[in-house]
Amino acid sequence: MKRLSFLTVLLFTIISISCARNIETNHEDTILGQWELREVMNGVKYYISFNPNQTITQVFVAPDGYKRIYSGRWSIDRDTLFMQDSRGDYKLLISETSDSTLMLIRQDSLAMICDRLPESYTNIFEP
Secondary structure (H helix, E strand, C coil): CHHHHHHHHHHHHHHHHHHHHHHHHHHHHHHCEEEEECCCECCEEEEEEECCCCEEEEEEECCCCCEEEEEEEEEEECCEEEEEECCEEEEEEEEEECCCEEEEECCCCCEEEEEECCHHHHHHHCC
């Protein structure tokens, strides 16, 4: 009976670890692609591209059309997204990922809700 209990606990532990690893992989797979922030501040639009080689391109477009592009790197550890660029390092909580929506929580608890861009929007990320 002790062996059966031990084997049951062992099996449950292995399954839990396996599921946790699948969730991490799912974040990395789901986050790849191009996104647009839903809510803008002062009319400035924000776009971000998560590339498979762990690089990012961030684009800010002002209402007058002025565009600023930042390049950097990204990585994920469990539910935390780490981004680095010339402006600094950022740590965001990944709250939700799906094929169409990405919700990130900043350290000041502000939610950033992004919608996936269609592939035809690639020119936004060009200088």
